[in-house]
Amino acid sequence: MMDIKKNYQSVCNRIKQAEKACQRQGKVELLAVSKTKPIELIEALVAEGQTRFGENYVQEALTKIAQHPELEWHFIGPIQSNKTRPIAENFAWIHSIDRLKVAQRLNDQRPSSMTPINILLEINISQEASKAGFAPNEALTVAQQISQLPNLKLRGLMCIPQLSHDPQQQTKPFEAMQTLFQQLKEQLPEENIDTLSMGMSGDLEAAIAAGSTCVRIGTDLFGARN
Ligand SMILES: *Cc1c(COP(=O)(O)O)cnc(C)c1O
Numbered sequence: 583m584m585d586i587k588k589n590y591q592s593v594c595n596r597i598k599q600a601e602k603a604c605q606r607q608g609k610v611e612l613l614a615v616s617k618t619k620p621i622e623l624i625e626a627l628v629a630e631g632q633t634r635f636g637e638n639y640v641q642e643a644l645t646k647i648a649q650h651p652e653l654e655w656h657f658i659g660p661i662q663s664n665k666t667r668p669i670a671e672n673f674a675w676i677h678s679i680d681r682l683k684v685a686q687r688l689n690d691q692r693p694s695s696m697t698p699i700n701i702l703l704e705i706n707i708s709q710e711a712s713k714a715g716f717a718p719n720e721a722l723t724v725a726q727q728i729s730q731l732p733n734l735k736l737r738g739l740m741c742i743p744q745l746s747h748d749p750q751q752q753t754k755p756f757e758a759m760q761t762l763f764q765q766l767k768e769q770l771p772e773e774n775i776d777t778l779s780m781g782m783s784g785d786l787e788a789a790i791a792a793g794s795t796c797v798r799i800g801t802d803l804f805g806a807r808n
Contacts, residue, residue: 586626589803593786597797600790610790613656613779615800617642618807621649627803628653636677636798640668647672658740658798660714667691675700677740677779677798680714685728692733700737702779703728705762707755708744715741718762722769729770736770738777738795739763745784752785756792763793 593612601607616624617638624635624646637643638659647655656675661684669676670691679685679701692699703725706715716724721739729736739762743755759780767775781789781797789797800807 586623586804587630589805590627590630590632593799593802596786597790600787603787604791606790606793609795611796613658613796613798614803615658615782615798616646616804617659617800619800619804621646623804624650624653636800640665644668644672663687670699671696673699675702675737677702678704678714679728680704680716682724682727685731685734689731689733694733698733698735700777701728701734702738702740702777703736705739705741705759707741707759710744713742718758721762722765725766725770729773736773736775738775738779739766740779742782743780743785747784749785749788752788753792756780756785756789756794760793 597610597612601610611634613634613636614627614632615636634654634656636656636658643655654674656677657669657673658677661669661678663684666684666687670688671693676699688699703721704715705718705721706713707718725736728734739759741755741759746752759778763778777795778793779796779798780794783799783802786797786799
């Protein structure tokens with residue numbers, strides 16, 4: 583079971599320290615990103631009290647969800663428009679909505695027996711050609727349209743900024759996300775816009791300082807992926 587318990591304590595401590603440094607105690611949730619990792623490691627974290635897990639690959643995720651339907655599963659990977667149905671039917675949250683068409687399909691395919699699926703719009707905040715996500719300047723228009731879809735519940739925004747190991751460089755895109763998040767809240771006061779998903783193993787401190795409410799941590803919990 584390697585050092586998973588130690589890793590968990592260390593990540594939780596980093597989050598606590600980062601919250602404290604900006605007076606945001608208790609504001610940040612941990613999403614454990616378990617892609618490519620076996621169910622035993624997920625179970626080891628559950629034993630420590632973790633209940634939210636993020637997955638990127640549909641088939642892999644379905645196997646895990648079938649074993650632990652009681653956990654809260656978040657889809658955070660790229661979405662192919664012909665594979666929306668199992669996502670609509672099996673997840674509580676989606677962080678990676680990057681096209682209006684995908685949102686419409688998910689809305690149509692979410693079973694009416696389930697509560698609306700919580701969604702975040704992925705923003706290509708560093709405007710990289712290689713990355714998915716809405717451009718920052720189209721986000722508010724799209725959010726308006728998506729907020730009309732009854733089986734989706736728009737909760738906020740997500741980003742994966744350009745990789746940088748320099749904390750100062752890391753801060754800029756996170757602050758731009760925070761600005762957009764505030765604009766979104768003002769634009770849709772009736773919606774429960776409360777989630778800003780940003781920060782990973784290498785930049786969670788910068789993300790929390792800029793107002794992240796959910797950090798997505800894989801490597802520093804489960805070890806490196808192949
Ligand atoms: C893999 C992944 C993560 C976790 O990244 P780490 O650097 O391993 O913590 C977070 N978010 C998304 C969208 C990912 O695909």
